[in-house]
Amino acid sequence: MEIELKPASKYERRIFYKEEWNVKDVPDFIIDSITSREFGFDHYGQGPNDRYKTFPDALRLKRFIKVKQPFAAYCSVAFYEKPKQRKGWQQSELVFDVDAKDIPIRTCDCKEGEVCDKCLNQAKDIVLMIKDVLNDDFGLNNINMVYSGRGYHVRVLDEEVMDASSDLRGQIVQYVIGAKEPDLTNNLGFNNLQHFIIPYGYPYNFTRWAKYTILHLTKDSELDNVNKKLLRDVLKERHFLEEDSWGLFRANIGPIRYKRLISAVARVNMGITDTKVSIDLKRILRLPSTLHSKVSMKSTLIKNIETFDPFDDAVPQFVYDRK
Numbered sequence: 001m002e003i004e005l006k007p008a009s010k011y012e013r014r015i016f017y018k019e020e021w022n023v024k025d026v027p028d029f030i031i032d033s034i035t036s037r038e039f040g041f042d043h044y045g046q047g048p049n050d051r052y053k054t055f056p057d058a059l060r061l062k063r064f065i066k067v068k069q070p071f072a073a074y075c076s077v078a079f080y081e082k083p084k085q086r087k088g089w090q091q092s093e094l095v096f097d098v099d100a101k102d103i104p105i106r107t108c109d110c111k112e113g114e115v116c117d118k119c120l121n122q123a124k125d126i127v128l129m130i131k132d133v134l135n136d137d138f139g140l141n142n143i144n145m146v147y148s149g150r151g152y153h154v155r156v157l158d159e160e161v162m163d164a165s166s167d168l169r170g171q172i173v174q175y176v177i178g179a180k181e182p183d184l185t186n187n188l189g190f191n192n193l194q195h196f197i198i199p200y201g202y203p204y205n206f207t208r209w210a211k212y213t214i215l216h217l218t219k220d221s222e223l224d225n226v227n228k229k230l231l232r233d234v235l236k237e238r239h240f241l242e243e244d245s246w247g248l249f250r251a252n253i254g255p256i257r258y259k260r261l262i263s264a265v266a267r268v269n270m271g272i273t274d275t276k277v278s279i280d281l282k283r284i285l286r287l288p289s290t291l292h293s294k295v296s297m298k299s300t301l302i303k304n305i306e307t308f309d310p311f312d313d314a315v316p317q318f319v320y321d322r323k
């Protein structure tokens with residue numbers, strides 16, 4: 001069956017919250033800290049303007065959502081002493097927001113603002129790469145992946161990152177998504193990241209993302225300072241990257257043009273995740289388990305990312321019941 005990503009009607013929303021939504025599907029990492037978090041709701045589809053909500057327990061959250069059947073529900077990445085006033089900030093999850101509609105180099109035929117199974121799959125590949133870097137290079141383990149309705153959220157709750165400043169988060173993000181060229185004159189690369197020592201990972205990690213981006217380029221891709229001739233040559237020579245023969249690739253492109261390409265790729269990679277979300281310590285994110293009413297999909301905590309398929313695992317029943 002072809003799943004159509006169209007908005008949910010008010011009636012469908014009611015059916016969803018009455019018959020399908022279960023507070024038990026709200027992840028433990030949120031329920032365990034429910035009293036420290038701010039919740040926000042969008043009741044009319046005009047943005048989350050009902051904010052500063054708090055709940056003492058899951059039962060009270062359940063009652064509220066069952067009664068209000070909101071257009072959208074959110075909760076803070078931050079923990080506060082006084083969440084009702086958004087005061088007394090204690091710590092925040094580290095978040096990576098990968099929206100399929102904003103991936104810089106999409107290989108599907110989606111128009112702007114649309115998503116399909118192809119770009120959603122691309123978003124999933126990106127999320128897996130982000131998770132690997134967080135695991136391997138930062139030694140982080142408390143990594144939760146959530147399908148957001150039109151993409152993915154990676155939500156990290158390890159103590160080492162929860163108290164990080166906006167500035168440090170920005171640096172971590174640049175590192176993780178290969179958005180900053182490695183300084184190869186300095187083998188220690190990013191070793192000044194507070195808490196973290198990453199002696200050799202950076203060039204390797206950068207290479208991995210550069211390869212990913214270059215292999216997704218098409219003849220119509222537009223990159224800063226990369227003209228049509230260079231792009232053509234990159235497409236012609238990139239088969240070397242599939243064998244990880246960077247030296248041959250570089251030699252055939254030429255060192256000056258290679259440098260120009262790498263700078264452009266780093267800038268492209270900056271768009272892989274929404275950095276504004278990552279550095280915002282007081283952001284609210286869609287509450288997993290609730291409905292993304294604009295596309296009629298469920299935001300879902302992912303148990304097994306390898307097998308997760310949004311078109312199987314995040315489609316509410318009412319979509320199947322549509323005539």
Ligand SMILES: [Zn+2]
Nearest residue numbers: 108110116119
């Ligand atoms: Zn698409």
